Amino acid sequence: MIELYLANLARRLRGPAAWRSRLLAEARDHLLEAIDRYEAAGMSHEDAEAQALRRFGEARVVARAANRSLGLWGWCAGAIEPWTKEAAMVPRVLGAAFALTSVYYLAWYAAHPGATGSLLAALVVIGSGVSLVLQGRPAQPRAVWFHGVYPSAPQGWLIVVLLLGLTVGAFIGVDSNAHSVSDTLGTFVPLLSVIAAIAGKLVYGLGEPAARAAS
Amino acid sequence: MKPEQLKGHLDGLLLAIVEAGPAHGYAILEALWQKSGGVFDLPEGTIYPALHRLERAGYLESGWSEAAGRQRRVYTLTPAGRAALAQARTDWEQFARGVGTVLAPGAA
Numbered sequence: 384m385i386e387l388y389l390a391n392l393a394r395r396l397r398g399p400a401a402w403r404s405r406l407l408a409e410a411r412d413h414l415l416e417a418i419d420r421y422e423a424a425g426m427s428h429e430d431a432e433a434q435a436l437r438r439f440g441e442a443r444v445v446a447r448a449a450n451r452s453l454g455l456w457g458w459c460a461g462a463i464e465p466w467t468k469e470a471a472m473v474p475r476v477l478g479a480a481f482a483l484t485s486v487y488y489l490a491w492y493a494a495h496p497g498a499t500g501s502l503l504a505a506l507v508v509i510g511s512g513v514s515l516v517l518q519g520r521p522a523q524p525r526a527v528w529f530h531g532v533y534p535s536a537p538q539g540w541l542i543v544v545l546l547l548g549l550t551v552g553a554f555i556g557v558d559s560n561a562h563s564v565s566d567t568l569g570t571f572v573p574l575l576s577v578i579a580a581i582a583g584k585l586v587y588g589l590g591e592p593a594a595r596a597a598s
Numbered sequence: 599m600k601p602e603q604l605k606g607h608l609d610g611l612l613l614a615i616v617e618a619g620p621a622h623g624y625a626i627l628e629a630l631w632q633k634s635g636g637v638f639d640l641p642e643g644t645i646y647p648a649l650h651r652l653e654r655a656g657y658l659e660s661g662w663s664e665a666a667g668r669q670r671r672v673y674t675l676t677p678a679g680r681a682a683l684a685q686a687r688t689d690w691e692q693f694a695r696g697v698g699t700v701l702a703p704g705a706a
Contacts (some may be wrong), residue, residue: 392643402650405671409623409646412670416624417642419666440641452647 384432385414388442394445396557398453406449414439474583478515481576483507504573529590532538546582610650610686613657613679620674623649649673657682
């Protein structure tokens with residue numbers, strides 16, 4: 384019963400892994416001590432467990448108090464933690480943002496029907512955005528080079544370095560041929576969306592499977 | 599007393615309990631229960647986020663110790679915590695005096 388409760392609590396906690404682990408360890412110690420006390424007072428083990436859990440509070444209530452105590456910092460920490468709900472939101476939010484930039488390119492194309500480059504840019508950001516939004520985590524990756532968004536193998540680090548190099552190279556290449564800041568951004572954003580979509584495919588496709596990461 | 603009535607006072611109460619000496623979560627809660635005569639009936643699990651918050655604020659420090667074959671986190675009051683507790687006591691005295699004065703029969 385205690386383990387089920389702690390698993391339920393663990394599922395609801397956000398924030399840094401070290402903090403969650405510490406809170407769960409304290410909860411376990413608290414519950415075990417409470418059970419010992421109730422048993423010493425004459426309760427059966429089952430009644431002692433039930434009483435300890437009742438007094439500790441519903442997992443939902445305890446988790447809410449714990450998550451709130453972290454504030455914005457906790458949310459941000461959760462967003463860069465592997466496999467939290469917040470981390471899963473990052474590619475979706477990023478994808479939606481890229482897809483939204485298509486409005487700019489489509490508006491430009493509507494005003495300048497000859498500017499087929501704008502139409503192409505709109506299609507590119509929409510495609511990349513949708514790819515990121517729909518990005519899932521495979522149950523059986525072909526390799527395990529990432530843990531969440533963090534490289535966990537030399538190959539993972541190599542991919543990160545190559546993607547960063549590609550991003551910087553693309554920006555420099557675009558900027559050197561652009562005539563203004565908006566010209567630079569207008570060309571760079573579609574390229575960035577493609578790099579982000581590739582990064583999503585690689586990081587999640589070559590990442591740790593969900594079941595192992597959650598344990 | 600309902601948990602929401604403790605809001606704003608729980609930090610001071612926890613600091614006051616730990617002032618007596620290093621203690622782990624269960625012992626802190628037990629002392630709070632005994633000293634208050636069972637008045638503070640809050641979900642026990644919610645004191646841990648409060649203890650962590652006080653530690654992040656620098657009012658408490660903690661470390662793992664082993665007891666009865668189990669790992670437990672023991673909290674100790676810091677000098678900053680002692681100062682915060684003194685301030686909490688001052689604030690509470692002013693608050694209680696003000697409320698007491700207004701609530702006293704015939705005060706209105």
